[in-house]
Amino acid sequence: MRSTLFVLAVMAPTLAAGASSDWIQTEGGRVRLVVLPEQADGEIPALLDVHLEAGWKTYWRDPGQSGIPPSVSIPNASGLVLESMRFPVPKHFDDGYSRYTGYDQSVAFPLTLRRKGSAAGSDEVTASIFLGMCKDICIPVQAELTVDLKAAAMAGSGDATVLAAAKAGLPEPPSPDFNIREARWDADGKSLSVTFIAPPQQSDKPPQVFVSGPEGFQFGAGAIPQRVGDAYRVDVPLLHKPKSSGLTGAPILFTAESGDRSMETALAID
Incomplete structure (x- = not known):
């Protein structure tokens, strides 16, 4: 995205009664953390x-040629880990520049x-x-x-509804009519080719695909799948990877949207 100015908004920790932090207000929107009661399995x-004002955007885990991927970290002292x-x-967006x-x-x-081991940890969770x-x-x-966290243990139904709605909007796992047939790197390792099947489209618009890798990997945005028999094939360029990282065994996530359905899966790459 073309940018004419960069402004860093840095906020100190805020604590709110209830199961959510205070909203952090910034130009373009606001952000908060919501925490629900601990489950029987320790989760x-x-x-x-993230609430955006009209006309503003935020980024996916692999923004493409520009942007800041959202990140969350939990301090070790909390006794919690982010799983x-x-x-x-x-x-996909194209502003004419990137x-x-x-x-x-x-x-x-x-x-x-999740709590680390049997450590009780803090009664608060702070996320950077x-x-x-x-x-x-x-x-x-x-x-x-x-x-x-004590307030989170008594979280109301409103917080649970917000989280349930967010989970309902996540991609589904692979299924018989929406899955990967083949994934492989090209000969020079600069492009990833994926063949997949997807549910029927409700228009002429092809499925949309998104690929992300481990930290330091960056894939091109907006590759268009082509129909090949009863499946689709898409070639996604690898724009960057750390010199110290190999392609063999690199954890790559493939996400596709077709009609009103979406699917996400880790790739087993030949």
């Missing part, structure tokens, strides 16, 4: 809730927290977050969001 469901951060299906991947409406990222909000300017938003 602590949580949510990074996962999930992303709903994004959109292609990038993200969201142009408010978005929520489900998180899974970093993300970008962009319009004519880009605002890198850096903040610490704190929630009282």
Whole structure:
């Protein structure tokens, strides 16, 4: 995304009664952390809730040629670990200067927290977050969001509804009519070719695909799948990877959207 100004918004920790942090207000939107009661298996469901003002965007886990991927980290002293951060299906954008991947409406990222071993840890959870909000300017938003875990244990149905809605918007796992047939790197390792089957389209618009890799990997945005028999094939360029990283065994996630359905899976690459 073309940017004419960069402003860093840095906020101190905030603590709110209830199961969510205070909202952090910044130009372009606001952000909060929501935490739900600990489950019987030790999982602590949580949510990074991002509200965008009209005309503003934020980014997916692999923004493409520009942008800041959202990140969340939990300090070791809390006695908690962040096991996962999930992303709903994004959109491809092209502003004439670069292609990038993200969201142009408010978005929520489900998180899974868990206590480390049998350690009781703190009665609070503080998450350090970093993300970008962009319009004519880009605002890198850096903040610490704190929630009282005792209050989270008594979280109301409203917080659970917000998290349930966010999870309902996540891609589904592979199924017989929506899955991967083949994935392989090209000979020079600069492009990833994926053949997949997808449910019937309701229009002439082809499925949308999104690829992300481990830290330091960056894939091109906006590759268009081509029909090949009863399946689709898409070639996604690998724009960058760390010199120290190999392709063999690299964890690559493939996300596809077809009609009103979406699917996400780790690739087993030949």
